[in-house]
Amino acid sequence: MTTHAPQAAQSVTLPATLGEAVAALSAMPAAVPVAGGTDLMAAVNKGQLRPAGLVGLGRINEIRGWQYQDGHALLGAGLTHARMGRPDFAALIPALAAAARAAGPPQIRNAGTLGGNIVTAAPTGDSLPVLAALEADLVVAGPGGTREVPVTHLLAGRELLGPAELIGFVRVPLLHAPQVFLKATGRTGPGRATASVAVVLDPARRGVRCAVGAIAPMPLRPLEAERWIASLIDWDGDRGLAPEALTAFGEYVAAACIPDPPGEEPLPPAVLHLRRTVAALARRALGRALS
Numbered sequence: 001m002t003t004h005a006p007q008a009a010q011s012v013t014l015p016a017t018l019g020e021a022v023a024a025l026s027a028m029p030a031a032v033p034v035a036g037g038t039d040l041m042a043a044v045n046k047g048q049l050r051p052a053g054l055v056g057l058g059r060i061n062e063i064r065g066w067q068y069q070d071g072h073a074l075l076g077a078g079l080t081h082a083r084m085g086r087p088d089f090a091a092l093i094p095a096l097a098a099a100a101r102a103a104g105p106p107q108i109r110n111a112g113t114l115g116g117n118i119v120t121a122a123p124t125g126d127s128l129p130v131l132a133a134l135e136a137d138l139v140v141a142g143p144g145g146t147r148e149v150p151v152t153h154l155l156a157g158r159e160l161l162g163p164a165e166l167i168g169f170v171r172v173p174l175l176h177a178p179q180v181f182l183k184a185t186g187r188t189g190p191g192r193a194t195a196s197v198a199v200v201l202d203p204a205r206r207g208v209r210c211a212v213g214a215i216a217p218m219p220l221r222p223l224e225a226e227r228w229i230a231s232l233i234d235w236d237g238d239r240g241l242a243p244e245a246l247t248a249f250g251e252y253v254a255a256a257c258i259p260d261p262p263g264e265e266p267l268p269p270a271v272l273h274l275r276r277t278v279a280a281l282a283r284r285a286l287g288r289a290l291s
Contacts, residue, residue, distance in 0.1 A: 010052055010053055011028070011031070011052075011053040011054070012053065012054045012055075012056060013028070013031070013053065013054070013055045013056065014056045014058070014059050015055065015056075015057075015059065015060060016059050016060065016061075017060060017062065018060055018062060018063060018141050018166065018168050019141075021033065021055055021057060021060060021141075021166055022141055022142060022143060022164050022165075022166060024055045025055055025163075025164035025165075025166070026143050026163070026164040028052070028053050028055075029163055029164070030051070030052035030053065031051065031052060031053035031054060031055050032049075032051040032053070032054055032055070033054075033055045033056075033057055033166055034054050034055070034056055034057065035056075035057045035058060035077070035078055035113040035115060035116050036080065036111035036112040036113045036116050037111065037116075038108055038111050038112040038116065039116065039120045039122070040116075057077075057078055057115075057166075058078070060078060062076065062168075063076035063077045063078035063079075063115070063168055063169065064076050064078040064079060064083075065079070066079065066089075066092075068174075069171070071173065071174055072171050072172060072173050072174060073092055073093060073171075073172045073174055074139070074169050074170075074171055075114060075169060075170040075171075075172060076114075076115075076168075076169055077113060077114055077115025077116075077118075077166070077167045077168055077169060077170065078113050078114075078115060079113060079114045079115075080109065080110060080111065080112060080113055080114075081100040081101075081103040081104075081108070081109035081110075081112050081113075081114075081117075082100070082106070082109040082110045083100075084096060084097055084100035084114065085097055085100040085101040085109065092174070093130075093134070093172055093174075093179070094178070094179045094180075095130045095133070095134070095179035095180060095181040095198050095199075095200060096127060096130045096131070096134070096172070096179075096181075098130075098180070098181040099126040099127045099129075099130045099181045099183075099196075099198070100126070100127065102126050102181070102183055102193075103117075103126045103127075104191075114127060114170060115166075115167045115170075118131070118138070118151065118154065118155075118167060118170070119161070119167060121154075121155055121218070123213065123214050123215075123216065123217055123218070124192045124193045124196075124213070124214045125213070126181070126183060126193060126196060126213070128151075128155060128211075128213055128218070128219050129181070129196050129197065129198040129211035129212060129213030129214075129219040130179075130181050130198040130200075130211070131151045131170065131172070131219075132151065132152055132155070132198070132211035132213075132218075132219035132221060133179075133198040133199065133200045133209040133210060133211040133219075133221075134172050134173060134175075134179075134198075134200055134209070135150070135151075135152075135173065135209070136150075136151045136170050136171060136172045136173075137149065137150055137151065137170070137171040138150075138151055138154060138167050138169070138170055138171070139167070139168050139169040139170070139171060140161065140165050140166065140167055140168065141165065141166050141167075141168040142161075142162055142163075142164055142165035142166070143163075143164050143165075146168065148171070151170070152218070152219070152221075155218040155219065156218050175200065175201070175202055175203075175204070177200070177201040177202060177203050178200075178201050178288075178289040178290070179198070179199070179200045179201070179289065180198070180199050180285040180286075180288045180289045181196065181197070181198045181285070182196065182197050182281045182284060182285050183195065183196035183197075183213075183214070183281070184196070184277050184281060192214075193213060193214040194214060194215075194274065194277065195212065195213070195214050195215050195274060195277045195278050195281060196212070196213040196214050196281070197210065197211070197212050197213070197253070197278065197281040197282050197285045198210065198211045198213070198219075198285070199282070199285040199286050199288075199289050200289075201239075201289050201290075203235060206230060206233075206235045207226065207227075207230050208226050208229050208230045208233070208286070209221075209226060210222055210225065210226055210253060210282060210285075210286075212253065212257045212278055212281075212282070215257060215258065215274060215278065216257070220256075220257045222252065222253045222256035222257060224252075224256065225249060225252040225253045225256055228249075228252065229241075229245070229249045229252075229286065232245055233290070239290050240290060240291075241286075241287075241290060246283045246286055246287050247279075247283055249282060249283060249286055250278075250279035250280060250281075250282040250283030250284075250286075251279050253278060253279065253282040254275045254276070254278040254279035254282065255275070257275075257278055258271060258274060258275040258278065
């Protein structure tokens, strides 16, 4: 598990069900749950974390797939990025599949999980802006049973996982409408995002949902920009928009997420470049969704 023997966990438990995992964490509060381990084991190997024990979630089959439930997809927290990137999943939730395919090199996508991406809550987590735009909910399992939490509440720290609680499932509404995820990285090929944008159309509500990731501790929703652009779309027609409107939307989103500093002071060049990147991603994402 690690090349640093002094940092190794004292015990490893491998439950077969979500209930057994909750019981194991209740019995050993100092233990840490681990699924893919792409972030946790990196921290262990760097000496940043020394767990007293590990509760492995890899054998819990109930959280490794998905099912349909009342117009929603109930996604297991143990779904790997590689599994979410496959065509059958992409037909279900296209933007989340695109984010999964962009999550990193094959070894990361094969190990990393949806639940781990959420719990780690790294600003660069590719699935996070998509889940925010989809307004997904988390089904949390704990000693007192299950409860549902909006994913944005957990990411913002408004609600935290309690002792022995685990994310069991992610409930995502099936909109049956275009969705797009785009990201910019600092180098060629898979890498950590410097900025990312998810755009989701909601024709039933005549709405546009947009979330921007990687530029703040949690995904940002430019709600005023969403409402403005939704009012310009001909939802009963071809849903096309003029290039000028797409450009204005991108700039609106970027300015909302990276506002001008107070007074006459200009934005630093690096921040101005980041704002232009966000504007370009938002413009392209909306254009692709509408086309």
